[in-house]
Amino acid sequence: MLKKYFLLNLILISSIGFSQNTKGEVQFQTPFTDHANNTKAIKKISDHLQDYVIIGLGEGTHGTKEFNEIRSEISKQLINKNNFRIVAFESSYGDAAFLNEAVNSDVDLKAALKKYMTSIWQTKEIHTFLEWIRGYNKNHKDKVIISGFDTDALMRSAEILKKTDNFGKDYSEMTAEIQKKAVLQDEMWEKQNDQSFRLDMKAVIKNGTEGYLLTKKADSLYGKKMDLNSKLALQHLELGFKIPYEASKKNYDVSRDFIMAEMIKNIQSGYNKKMILFAHDGHVALKPILVDGMGGYLKEKYGNQYYALATSTVSGTYSATADPRAVKNNKYSSYPLPEQLKNSWEEKLGSKKSENYFVDFRSSNEEIYGKAFKMRLLGYNPVTPATEKFTITEPLKLNECFDGIIFIKHTNAAEHLSTD
Incomplete structure (x- = not known):
């Protein structure tokens, strides 16, 4: 009897799968350069996203070509048809x-991408997308704004403050001091890729504390007088x-994801x-998955006006760096x-008959997404044997962590720009 019970449960577990109901699902083809076959699919996907204020387009790996391509295509549609104007x-x-x-000039965009963006975004796919935005902005008054929300590098936010020179000598001296703190913090981050470097955490904390107090003071004295770009740069430095x-x-509860959401x-x-x-998927997620999940903080602020879209794959290749810190x-x-x-x-997502598809969990009635x-x-x-365990989540319910997912069965490594 006991053996029959276990056998029955094994059958039930192995039979958990998808029904024939495809409500909320859109199928598409790869490669995405095949616009003739994918234009309707991209429009259908963007139709699910058009009414939100913020859309988090996630990636299951930081180094997948197709994830960059499909998010770019969706973004173009949202920009063209649905009035989205910030890509961060x-x-x-x-x-x-x-x-x-x-982007809004005629400089070499590849060189600018390599100079200003974290290396994970220095790919041919993102460069192509930025070229498209450049063309769009040349023909539209309401331009797309390129922005960023991480705090891995602070120096250029300090440079933005220094470009404002109409607040007098005290302001200039204060921003010069803030810049020194920003440069030192950036150096401490970047030098961690040198195996011989030993991080002085006391120095990091001292420098950061002094920088934080300076930015708070600058905000109180000049914040209301600043233009928006300078104000955001100051807020970025403070965060x-x-x-x-x-x-x-001794407060260690303030996380990177909280800072990014702010x-x-x-x-x-x-x-x-x-x-x-x-x-990354882990950041856009509505609940903590390996990391804290900035999406959860955004959900608290924006409610149903925030949409978290994951991407996933099961076979192929991905690009990665052996450096412990992502820099330029x-x-x-x-x-x-x-x-x-x-x-x-x-395994479950790859078992569907359709190999590439989008599912909107808010409109789908497939019970499996709640498993x-x-x-x-x-x-x-x-991924190495030593680090593999840090890439695998605890069992999670997809429809609680995300509002939708794009699954592409076979993917390829992102095509990074040359280092010449």
Whole structure:
């Protein structure tokens, strides 16, 4: 009897799958350069997204060509037809502000992308997307704004403050001091890619605390007089120094995802425009998945006006860097995706007859999306036996963590720009 019970349960577990109901699902083809076959599909996907204020377009790996391509195509549709005007990346605000200037000029856009953006975005796919935005902006008064919400680099936000020179000597001296703090914090981050470097955490905390207090003072004295770009740069610096400042008070509850969500709120409310985010699945998620999940903080602020879209794959290759810190000059290589996990979301999503598809969980009635399975998320580092456990989530319900998902069965490594 006991053996029959276990056998019955095994049959039930193995039979969990998809019904024939495809409500809320859109199928598409790869490659995405085949516009004739995918134009209708991209429009259908964007139709599900058009009414939101902020859309988080996630990526299951930081190094997948197709994830970059389909998010770019969706973004073009949202910009063209649905009045989205901010495209923000998981990269520094100050750097992205300088890239925004480059997009709206005639400078070499590849060189600007390599100079100003974190290396994960220095790909042919993102360059193609930015070229499209450049063309769009030349023909429209209501231009697309390129922005960033991470705090991995602060120096160029300090440069933005220094460009404002109409507040007098005290302001100039204060911003010069803020710049020194920003440069030192950036150096401490970047030097961690040198195996011989030993991080002085006391120095990080001291420097960050002093920087935070300076930015708070600058805000109180000059914040209301600043133009929007300078104000956002100052807020970015304040948030960038906030974690070491809180650490000085033995408060370790302020996370990177919380900081990024705060910066996104500042950008969106400052411009009062609809916004698209390019970031990792773990960051756009509505609940903590391996990381804290900035999407959960955005959900608290925007409610149903925020939409979290994940992307996932199961076979092919991905690009990654062996450096422990993502900076602007990482070198990337292509790696085969790890083997499919048994009884995982990748296994379930890959079992559908259609190989490439989008599902909107808000309109789908497929019960399986409310089941809990483990999932694999890859960052910018290659998976090794020592690090593999950090890429596998606890069992999670997809429809609680995201509002929708794009699944592409076979994908390829992102095509990074040359380092010449």
